[in-house]
Amino acid sequence: MSLPGGFIKRRVPPERLSQLSMAKLLRVVVLLVLCTTAVWCASDYDEEDGGDETGGKNTETSVDARGHRPLPAGQKLPPTRRPPAPPVSGGGYRARPTKAPARGGKKEPLVFPDSGGCKHLQDELGVLCPTGCELRTNLLKQSRNVKNSVANIRPKLESLSHSSNSIFKYASLLGEKFKERQELNKENENLINEYSIELEEQYTYIKENVDNNIPSNIRILRQVLENLRSKIQKLEATISSQVENCRSPCVTSCNIPVVSGKECEEIYRKGGETSEMYLIQPDAFFRPYKVYCDMTTQDGGWTVIQNRQDGSVNFGRTWDSYKNGFGNVASNGGKGVCDTPGEYWLGNERISQITNLGPTEALIEMEDWDNNKVSAKYTGFTVQNEANKYQLSVSGYQGTAGNALMEGASELRGENRTMTIHNGMFFSTYDRDNDGWLHADPNKQCAKEDGGGWWYNRCHSANPNGRYYWGGYYTYDMAKHGTDDGVVWMNWKKSWYSMKKMSIKIRPFFSN
Numbered sequence: 219m220s221l222p223g224g225f226i227k228r229r230v231p232p233e234r235l236s237q238l239s240m241a242k243l244l245r246v247v248v249l250l251v252l253c254t255t256a257v258w259c260a261s262d263y264d265e266e267d268g269g270d271e272t273g274g275k276n277t278e279t280s281v282d283a284r285g286h287r288p289l290p291a292g293q294k295l296p297p298t299r300r301p302p303a304p305p306v307s308g309g310g311y312r313a314r315p316t317k318a319p320a321r322g323g324k325k326e327p328l329v330f331p332d333s334g335g336c337k338h339l340q341d342e343l344g345v346l347c348p349t350g351c352e353l354r355t356n357l358l359k360q361s362r363n364v365k366n367s368v369a370n371i372r373p374k375l376e377s378l379s380h381s382s383n384s385i386f387k388y389a390s391l392l393g394e395k396f397k398e399r400q401e402l403n404k405e406n407e408n409l410i411n412e413y414s415i416e417l418e419e420q421y422t423y424i425k426e427n428v429d430n431n432i433p434s435n436i437r438i439l440r441q442v443l444e445n446l447r448s449k450i451q452k453l454e455a456t457i458s459s460q461v462e463n464c465r466s467p468c469v470t471s472c473n474i475p476v477v478s479g480k481e482c483e484e485i486y487r488k489g490g491e492t493s494e495m496y497l498i499q500p501d502a503f504f505r506p507y508k509v510y511c512d513m514t515t516q517d518g519g520w521t522v523i524q525n526r527q528d529g530s531v532n533f534g535r536t537w538d539s540y541k542n543g544f545g546n547v548a549s550n551g552g553k554g555v556c557d558t559p560g561e562y563w564l565g566n567e568r569i570s571q572i573t574n575l576g577p578t579e580a581l582i583e584m585e586d587w588d589n590n591k592v593s594a595k596y597t598g599f600t601v602q603n604e605a606n607k608y609q610l611s612v613s614g615y616q617g618t619a620g621n622a623l624m625e626g627a628s629e630l631r632g633e634n635r636t637m638t639i640h641n642g643m644f645f646s647t648y649d650r651d652n653d654g655w656l657h658a659d660p661n662k663q664c665a666k667e668d669g670g671g672w673w674y675n676r677c678h679s680a681n682p683n684g685r686y687y688w689g690g691y692y693t694y695d696m697a698k699h700g701t702d703d704g705v706v707w708m709n710w711k712k713s714w715y716s717m718k719k720m721s722i723k724i725r726p727f728f729s730n
């Protein structure tokens with residue numbers, strides 16, 4: 219086709235055209251690869267630091283899941299369960315005579331069994347394990363997780379370095395092709411000139427990207443890897459030191475005082491006046507068992523049925539576990555006696571049996587992370603037997619913590635408060651739902667959501683067997699189900715504060 223002035227329209231041949239668009243495509247591909255690597259690096263790095271607590275959470279409903287579970291419109295709360303009457307007879311305790319202020323020097327000598335006490339006894343309550351052993355189990359579990367995630371990361375890293383290799387290769391191939399084409403183009407330089415310039419631009423662009431970005435991405439990846447490596451090293455060091463500690467079997471070698479009784483009050487009256495582990499036997503038909511006796515608080519004689527202090531024992535347990543008891547009663551504090559209490563639940567069977575010997579009182583003590591202490595005392599405390607689902611009955615509140623068990627959470631009003639009362643409730647665990655929350659969804663159970671076994675209603679104002687949160691304050695997004703599953707006493711610290719210490723002690727009630 220002739221044009222005026224004898225110009226010949228320059229035409230780019232079709233195969234050249236497709237090469238041109240190929241170059242454009244390649245440019246896009248390189249950009250994409252760079253972007254995704256950068257994103258991958260960033261997100262993976264964050265995940266490694268964040269832990270694995272994000273799975274399957276419903277943030278929509280979790281925001282207002284507190285101790286209570288509000289009723290849907292139109293639904294009514296079932297009638298309140300009436301707590302059974304406490305035992306009236308039995309016990310036969312009169313008030314102790316007040317002690318002479320100066321305790322004479324003739325302290326009753328304690329005789330110790332000759333061969334190391336607690337190693338020989340039945341171990342229904344678990345061995346008297348130093349809490350480091352449980353820590354070790356947790357650490358081993360964690361290290362498995364970390365190792366898995368490192369194993370996951372390795373192939374990703376390899377494939378990434380492969381792909382960056384192939385981009386390098388691609389770039390050099392492109393360079394070669396560019397050279398070839400330059401030679402080719404000499405024949406028809408005018409025609410090709412425009413295209414060459416563009417190709418050159420593409421080439422420089424890609425070359426720049428490859429030279430600048432890929433090395434920096436690799437650097438980031440190296441840092442990530444270094445970081446992981448040092449984390450693993452630290453973890454391995456901790457584990458090996460724990461393993462060292464636990465190489466010998468978990469037994470403590472403290473002696474158990476020979477003085478025994480139905481419960482700690484009787485032991486006190488027989489002269490056992492130091493706070494430590496004793497053997498008690500509430501009923502002659504059952505074997506004696508170990509328990510920690512508090513012989514100092516409010517005149518002593520307290521049988522400790524529950525204790526939290528460091529999170530060393532998992533309280534998210536089954537019905538049978540709560541029935542028979544779990545945890546560590548006490549350990550050797552260094553003086554050869556088991557005077558340091560551990561974390562434990564005495565067991566619903568035993569609690570029921572002791573509280574049915576006669577009128578019983580309970581003392582619930584707690585401490586926050588600033589060492590402030592409050593307590594709630596109930597002059598009546600009874601737990602029914604298993605056939606009656608260990609139903610709880612409390613009465614006669616005195617104290618500073620707030621009457622959560624009988625009145626519900628003081629911050630709530632009306633039915634919302636009523637549904638958090640524990641008095642009269644049955645005991646529930648995650649595998650046995652006896653709570654006051656009637657819901658078609660089998661996952662909507664208080665014990666499943668709130669972390670422990672307890673006399674849940676719909677659901678709680680107090681949650682002494684909840685999950686232990688180090689430091690006190692926690693939030694719904696830290697909780698497994700978005701609920702206030704901590705070691706909670708709402709009437710003192712509301713829902714989102716988990717106590718540093720919590721304990722429940724019982725003693726025969728003796729009126730003057």
Ligand SMILES: *[C@@H]1O[C@H](CO)[C@@H](O)[C@H](O)[C@H]1NC(C)=O
Pocket residue numbers: 282288630631632633634
């Ligand atoms: C109960 O709690 C829900 C939300 O938590 C609230 O909407 C409702 O008004 C409360 N009812 C009463 C009687 O306070």
Ligand SMILES: [Ca+2]
Pocket residue numbers: 651652653654655656657662663664
């Ligand atoms: Ca239920």
